[in-house]
Amino acid sequence: MTRAEHRGPEHGKVVGFSLQERRLGSTVLRTYRTKVDLDTVVPNERQPRLGPKEDEELQLQIEANEGIFEPLLVEPHPEQEGKFRIIDGERRWVNSSVLVAQGREQFRHIPVEVTDRPLTDEERLRVWIYIHRQRKEWDAKEKEMVAYRLVDLLGRAGAANILGISVKELEKLVQIFEMSEKFTGLRDPSGAITWARELMGLSKKLVTPAVVDAVVRKVAERRITNSKELRKLRTILPDPVARAHFLADEGDIDSAMLRLGPAPKKKGGLASDLETAVEAMKHVPWTALADLRGDPEVLKKIDEAEALLRSLRKALST
Template identity: 75%
Template sequence: MNNTIPAAGRERDNVVNLQERRLDRTVLRTYRTKADIDIILPNDKQPRLGPKVDEELQRQIEANGGLFEPLLVEPHPDFPGKFRIIDGDRRWTNSRVLVEQGKEEFRQLPIEVTDRTLSDEDRLRAWIYIHRQRKEWDAKEKEMVAYRLVDLMGRASAANILGITVRELDKLVDIFELSEKFTSLRDPSAAITWAREMMGVSKKLFTPSIVEAVVKKVNDKRITNSKDLRKLRSILPDPVARAHFLSDAGDLDSAMLRLGPTEKKPKGGLSGDLEAAVEAMKGVPWTTLQDLKGDPDILKKIDDAEALLRSLRKALS
């Protein structure tokens, strides 16, 4: 093994080459160099969960002749002369796969080294800031990271690092935990999308039996489009439709067919009174109107109503 950096001595040589890198409220002083893959170690408090081996990323590394973006690393606090990854765990993992395949040309990795070992909070803040700039943050990562941060640091510190309220943090954690129940999707990362749609429905309607029924029907591929879960907003408040959906035979479309007629809530005040009067007149049967034709009392009341409405319009104009 050829270590490009006998680290401690070389770090002192690079002090004059330090540059500032601002990551939100965290300002890092770093220098760039290369190091052997064996003196770079992963971070055991990595916020990203799940598998990191990615064949497509390996192909990209090979096509580029190595890593295009250097790993962000810090001096390792427990192993002198080695570095710990702040950002770049996937790139390191897939470079190691290539080296283990005998492709030694990928052993030397470009790195950007901080001038000090960061605190846990600064390290996490730096990682989160970097990942928020990437497309996958909105696609799948923020719920996963929220869940991981709560596990690492507790709810209050996690919310502070993410710059959100504890209530917002709890919602992200709930979405992540729910997404873990969707186990049969073709694309596992799409589970977050399904969970987000479910959490868009009123939480008080989501009893454990409803969650279990939805997850089972999704995993059984009886619900195949995440947007269809929005139908639950109509189904769950209706006792007949909800009971049918919970049955073994029920699905979203068949439950929608069992929705009862919706009743309009009456509006209060003058607007509500006028609307009620109009609806009452619309509801008079045609045969009744025929019987009342020419009735002097009805015609007098209509005249009075017209006069009152004209006065009302004039007053409100």
């Protein structure tokens, strides 16, 4: 642990701090912890998280803990003397500010972890993404939103590099986020991502603009209440009668399912018999195969089958 001097926000004094190393993925930061006034902290204008930051539940948590439990990660502001810019923790800062604006002055001083220098844009984004990937919100609602925001900040190649994914994977996340923006008026706005994921999970050939409009409308009207119900569209949309009914104003998923035609019968004959035999062999459990290893009767049957298939191929080829 090393000592460093940093010009603090109070009266421009130079104060000594003990630095510690903090590894966040491939980035290693040198930081120290202290408490600062809310007004010395400013948000990051290139914040990856979109949407409103005020959260009544988080405000209740701050009150219950008598302050912020997890320090904000901040950096010395490169342009504003005596200020700190947020790397991670903008929601905590916003909701503490709301409480102070309500006259709760006891929440004015907040704990922070300060880096020993301003970070580059790439370092700041990598650190933020690493931190958020450790949280449950990442898979629940954030990764598509962040992908969309990073494309705006860095372009597709840069965003894919920061996230450690291919451009093709990035495109899918962006498309899901753009689709989620169509689902409005939900009780839980973050649930829009779940609806979009299910809808984008269908074949692209099936998800036409008319289908999207119908799904969005019926979700808004609470006629589809569970996102997993959208999986039934894989069966409904290829059927012309069921599809037309679903797209109509009066149609919904359950009523469309009732209008499905009979399932087409599989074509019989030699090809069907061979397919059945191959599928049966594919599903033999490995434990059964282990028991049959070296069995002369089974090996004899396989030899006979190979000879028969060779003869069959030869007959059909000529």
